[in-house]
Amino acid sequence: MLSVKHLHLKHALQTVCTLEAVILRSFGPEGGQVLFTRDTGQAMLSCSGTQILKALRLEHPLARMVVECVWKHSAVTGDGSKTFVLLLASILRLIHAAASKAPGVSQWSTEAAEAATARHLADKLLAFAMTELDDLICVSVAPHGFCVSSEDFTTKTQLPSCPNGFCVQALLSSFFHTRLDYVHCDFLSGLACELLGHWKFQNDTLSFALQFLNDNFPALHTQVSGFPVSSSHVIEGQVIHRDFATPCLQVNNQPVKAVVVTEYLQPKLLRRGDMLDLGCGGRVTGEKSIIPFSAWTERSLESVIATLQSLGVSVLLCAVKQSAAALALAAQAEMCLVECVSEEELSLFVRLSGVAPISDCWMIQPENVATLTFCKPIQLGAHRYVHVAFCDSEERVGVKPCSLVICGSGEVQTEQYASAFQDAIRMLFTTWEPTRMTETTALKKPVQSHQCTSLNAHNLTEDTVCRSSDVYVLKPGCVIPAGGTFEFLLHHALLQHGRSCSASNYTNTGVGVSQILADALLTVPRQIYSHNLKSFLQTQTRVTSFTSNQPHHFMLLKNARGTTEDPEKGDEPSKLFTLDSGLESVSCKHQLLLAVLQCLTSLLRVNAVVRTHTALHSASHTHAKMSEESADDETED
Amino acid sequence: MALNGDEEDFEWEPPSEAEMKVIQARRERQDKISKLMGDYLLKGYKMLGECCDLCGTILLQDKQQKNYCVSCQELDSDIDKDNPALNAQAALSQVRERQLAAQSPPPPHAPQLNGGASSSQSGGTVPQPRPEHCEGAAAGGRALLPPPVAPTPAAPAAATTLAPSRPPVSPQSSTLRPVLQEAEEAVLTKLRWATTQLQSSASLETSIQLCSLITSCASSLRSLKELSQ
Numbered sequence: 097m098l099s100v101k102h103l104h105l106k107h108a109l110q111t112v113c114t115l116e117a118v119i120l121r122s123f124g125p126e127g128g129q130v131l132f133t134r135d136t137g138q139a140m141l142s143c144s145g146t147q148i149l150k151a152l153r154l155e156h157p158l159a160r161m162v163v164e165c166v167w168k169h170s171a172v173t174g175d176g177s178k179t180f181v182l183l184l185a186s187i188l189r190l191i192h193a194a195a196s197k198a199p200g201v202s203q204w205s206t207e208a209a210e211a212a213t214a215r216h217l218a219d220k221l222l223a224f225a226m227t228e229l230d231d232l233i234c235v236s237v238a239p240h241g242f243c244v245s246s247e248d249f250t251t252k253t254q255l256p257s258c259p260n261g262f263c264v265q266a267l268l269s270s271f272f273h274t275r276l277d278y279v280h281c282d283f284l285s286g287l288a289c290e291l292l293g294h295w296k297f298q299n300d301t302l303s304f305a306l307q308f309l310n311d312n313f314p315a316l317h318t319q320v321s322g323f324p325v326s327s328s329h330v331i332e333g334q335v336i337h338r339d340f341a342t343p344c345l346q347v348n349n350q351p352v353k354a355v356v357v358t359e360y361l362q363p364k365l366l367r368r369g370d371m372l373d374l375g376c377g378g379r380v381t382g383e384k385s386i387i388p389f390s391a392w393t394e395r396s397l398e399s400v401i402a403t404l405q406s407l408g409v410s411v412l413l414c415a416v417k418q419s420a421a422a423l424a425l426a427a428q429a430e431m432c433l434v435e436c437v438s439e440e441e442l443s444l445f446v447r448l449s450g451v452a453p454i455s456d457c458w459m460i461q462p463e464n465v466a467t468l469t470f471c472k473p474i475q476l477g478a479h480r481y482v483h484v485a486f487c488d489s490e491e492r493v494g495v496k497p498c499s500l501v502i503c504g505s506g507e508v509q510t511e512q513y514a515s516a517f518q519d520a521i522r523m524l525f526t527t528w529e530p531t532r533m534t535e536t537t538a539l540k541k542p543v544q545s546h547q548c549t550s551l552n553a554h555n556l557t558e559d560t561v562c563r564s565s566d567v568y569v570l571k572p573g574c575v576i577p578a579g580g581t582f583e584f585l586l587h588h589a590l591l592q593h594g595r596s597c598s599a600s601n602y603t604n605t606g607v608g609v610s611q612i613l614a615d616a617l618l619t620v621p622r623q624i625y626s627h628n629l630k631s632f633l634q635t636q637t638r639v640t641s642f643t644s645n646q647p648h649h650f651m652l653l654k655n656a657r658g659t660t661e662d663p664e665k666g667d668e669p670s671k672l673f674t675l676d677s678g679l680e681s682v683s684c685k686h687q688l689l690l691a692v693l694q695c696l697t698s699l700l701r702v703n704a705v706v707r708t709h710t711a712l713h714s715a716s717h718t719h720a721k722m723s724e725e726s727a728d729d730e731t732e733d
Numbered sequence: 734m735a736l737n738g739d740e741e742d743f744e745w746e747p748p749s750e751a752e753m754k755v756i757q758a759r760r761e762r763q764d765k766i767s768k769l770m771g772d773y774l775l776k777g778y779k780m781l782g783e784c785c786d787l788c789g790t791i792l793l794q795d796k797q798q799k800n801y802c803v804s805c806q807e808l809d810s811d812i813d814k815d816n817p818a819l820n821a822q823a824a825l826s827q828v829r830e831r832q833l834a835a836q837s838p839p840p841p842h843a844p845q846l847n848g849g850a851s852s853s854q855s856g857g858t859v860p861q862p863r864p865e866h867c868e869g870a871a872a873g874g875r876a877l878l879p880p881p882v883a884p885t886p887a888a889p890a891a892a893t894t895l896a897p898s899r900p901p902v903s904p905q906s907s908t909l910r911p912v913l914q915e916a917e918e919a920v921l922t923k924l925r926w927a928t929t930q931l932q933s934s935a936s937l938e939t940s941i942q943l944c945s946l947i948t949s950c951a952s953s954l955r956s957l958k959e960l961s962q
Binding site for chain 1: 766768771774775778781784
C-alpha cells in the first residue's frame with residue numbers, strides 16, 4: 097500500500113526559508129565562509145552556495161528539488177546560487193501573504209484554496225517574466241549599464257580605448273572576489289584573461305571561444321596541490337594527465353609524430369564471453385591448441401609496430417591498457433606509449449591536432465599521424481605528466497592552445513579554485529551569449545496593442561505602430577555596477593510598469609505581479625547591506641536619482657537613430673559606476689530571475705508525496721525510496 | 734486573488750489589531766523555527782521528509798538517528814503558554830479574568846513559584862486587565878469592562894509575576910485571616926527546616942544560602958504580620 101502525504105504551501109515555505117537561513121550568513125561581500133568537516137577529518141572552507149547546499153543532508157523532496165534547481169542554474173550561469181535561494185524565499189513569502197489575504201480566502205478557507213491561489217500567482221509571475229521582463233530590462237536597466245569590449249584582454253591599467261576599469265578583467269575580478277578571497281582575485285582574473293587571450297579565435301566571437309573552453313575545461317586544466325596560489329600559470333599546449341608507460345628517450349624539443357589508438361594493439365587473447373574455436377579453418381593437423389593463435393597475435397602486433405615505425409611515429413596515445421608484449425615491443429622500437437588516456441583528453445587532442453584516431457590497427461593511414469612540436473614529460477607537483485604542444489595549423493589561425501596549471505595549498509582548495517575558474521568561464525559565456533529570440537517574444541509583437549504591455553505608455557510620444565517592428569535585444573557584454581544596482585533599477589521599473597498597467601486598464605487582479613516581484617527584488621540589496629543600513633539608503637537614493645533624471649533620454653536617442661539596437665550613450669559608462677564598485681553581468685541576473693520563477697512554479701505544483709519501495713530513477717536519485725508527483729487539485733476555484 | 738465569484742459569501746475585512754499581533758507573532762515564530770533548522774542542518778542534522786504530528790514542523794534527525802522537532806522541543810510552545818496548568822502567567826491572567834467576570838471573592842490561590850520563600854509585595858490592589866500577549870486574556874479583556882479601580886498604588890508590574898498575588902483589600906477580612914495564618918505557618922515551617930539544615934551543614938556555600946533563606950523567611954513573616962494588623 098503506497099503511502100501518500102499531502103504537502104501544503106506552508107511546507108514549501110518552511111523548506112525554502114530553512115535553506116535561506118542556511119546560506120544567509122554567507123551572502124554578500126561581507127558574508128562568511130562555511131567550514132565543512134568530514135568524518136575522515138578533511139576540512140574545506142567554502143562560500144559557494146551550490147557547495148553548501150549540496151553538502152547538506154536533505155531527505156525532504158521539496159528541499160532536494162530546490163537544491164537540484166540551484167545546481168542546474170549554477171551549472172549554466174556559474175553564479176548566483178545564494179541569490180537564487182534568497183529571491184525564491186522572498187517571493188514565496190510574498191505569495192503566501194497575498195494568498196492568505198486575498199478576498200474570498202478568509203480564516204475559514206481551506207489550505208487547498210490557498211495553495212490554488214499561490215499556484216495561480218506563480219504562473220502569472222512566470223508568464224510575466226517570459227513575456228515582458230526582458231523588455232523591461234532592456235529599456236530600464238541596460239541603458240544604465242555598459243557594454244564591455246571583448247576585444248582586449250589586457251589588464252585594466254593598460255587599456256587606452258576603454259575607460260579605466262571597465263574591461264573583462266574587472267568583471268572577472270569582482271566575480272572572484274565574491275567566490276574566493278580578496279587577496280588573489282586580481283591575480284586570478286589576470287590569469288583567466290591571459291588564458292582567454294590565447295584562445296580567442298580571431299575571426300570568431302568571444303562566445304565561441306568561451307563555449308569551447310567551457311566544454312573542454314576538465315582537459316584544459318591541471319590541479320597541483322602543495323603550492324601557493326600565486327604559482328598558478330598558463331602553459332603552452334596540452335597536458336595529458338598520465339605518465340609514459342615506456343621510457344621516454346626524448347630530451348630535446350624536437351617535432352615528433354604521434355598517433356591516437358583507441359583499441360588494443362595486440363588482439364586480446366581471450367576476453368570474457370569470447371569463445372575460441374580451435375582447430376577449424378581447414379587445417380588438417382588434428383591438433384587443437386591455443387599456441388597457433390597466440391603466435392598469430394604476436395605476429396600481427398609486430399606488423400603493427402613495423403607500420404608505425406615506417407610512418408615515423410614515436411608517440412602512441414592509447415585509450416586502453418596495452419598488453420605487456422605491446423609495451424615491450426614499443427620500447428624496443430623506441431616509441432613512447434601513454435596508456436589509459438581519458439576520453440575528454442583524447443577528443444581534445446584529436447580536435448587540436450586535426451587527425452583521426454586509429455580504430456583498426458591493420459589500417460593505419462598517414463591521416464592518422466599528427467605532428468607535434470614536442471612531447472615530453474613534465475613534473476607538476478607530485479605527479480609526472482605528458483606535455484604536448486601542437487604545430488600551427490590553418491584552421492586555428494592566431495590561436496595558441498594552452499592550458500592552465502592551478503595551484504593551491506591543499507587538494508580541496510585547489511579544487512575550489514578550479515571550480516571557481518570554470519564558473520567564471522560560464523559566467524562570461526552567459527554574458528556574451530547572443531540573445532536568442534524566443535518564441536514568445538517573436539509571437540507577442542503583433543498582438544501588442546491588445547495587451548497591457550506598453551512599457552512607456554506615458555513616455556512614448558509617438559505611435560506604437562512603429563514599435564512593433566522594434567526588437568529589444570540586450571547587447572552582449574552588458575554589465576552593471578554590483579551592489580544591488582540591478583535590483584534597484586528593476587524595482588523602480590516594475591513599480592512604474594505596475595502603476596501604468598493598473599491605471600490604464602482592466603486586468604487589475606488585486607495584487608499585481610509586478611508589485612510582488614518588485615518587493616521581492618529589494619531583499620537582495622537589503623541583505624547585501626544588512627550590516628550597514630546607511631549604505632543601503634545611500635545606494636538606493638543614488639540609483640533612484642539616476643532613473644528620475646533620464647526618463648526620456650533613451651526614447652529620444654532611439655527616435656533620432658531609428659535603429660533597433662539598445663544604445664549605450666556612446667562609449668562612456670553612466671555615472672552610476674564608481675571606480676571601486678564591482679561589476680556584474682546583466683544577462684546572468686536576467687537568467688537568474690527566470691530560473692527562480694520556474695523553480696517556484698514547479699515547487700508550488702507539487703502537492704502530494706508518494707513513497708515507493710522501489711527505485712524509480714536510479715540514475716538521478718540516490719535515495720530511491722521517495723518520489724514526488726503533482727496530483728490534481730481536489731477543489732477547483 | 735481567487736477567481737471565484739462567491740465573494741459575497743465571505744465578507745473579508747482587514748484583521749483587527751489583536752489578530753495582527755497574533756499573525757505577527759506567528760510569523761516571527763516561523764522565522765525563528767527556520768533559523769534554528771538552518772543552524773541544525775549546518776551542524777550535520779538531516780532534514781527528513783516527515784512532519785511532526787503535534788505542530789506540523791519538518792522533523793530533523795541527528796547522527797544518532799534520533800528525530801528532533803525544533804518547535805516542540807526547543808521553542809516555547811505556541812499554545813502551552815495559554816494553558817494555566819503549565820504557565821504561571823496564564824494562571825494569573827485566568828485569575829484576573831475570573832475576578833473581572835464575577836465580583837465575588839477570588840479563589841485564595843496564588844501559584845507559588847519560589848517555594849514560599851519569595852518576598853511579597855504589600856500593595857493590595859484590584860488587579861487591572863493588563864495587555865497580555867496571550868489570546869485568552871485578549872479575548873477576556875475585550876469582553877468585559879474593568880470595574881472601577883480603587884485609588885491604590887498601581888500593581889507592581891513585573892514583580893507580580895514572581896510574587897504571589899495578594900487578595901484585594903476589600904471589606905472581607907474574615908476570609909483574610911485563615912489565608913494569612915496558612916501563609917505564616919508555611920513560612921514558619923520553612924524557617925524551622927532551614928534552621929535544622931543550618932545546624933547540620935558543613936559547607937560554606939550551603940550555610941550562606943540557608944542564612945539568606947532565613948532572612949527572606951523573616952521578612953515574609955514581618956510583612957504578613959503587618960498585613961494582619
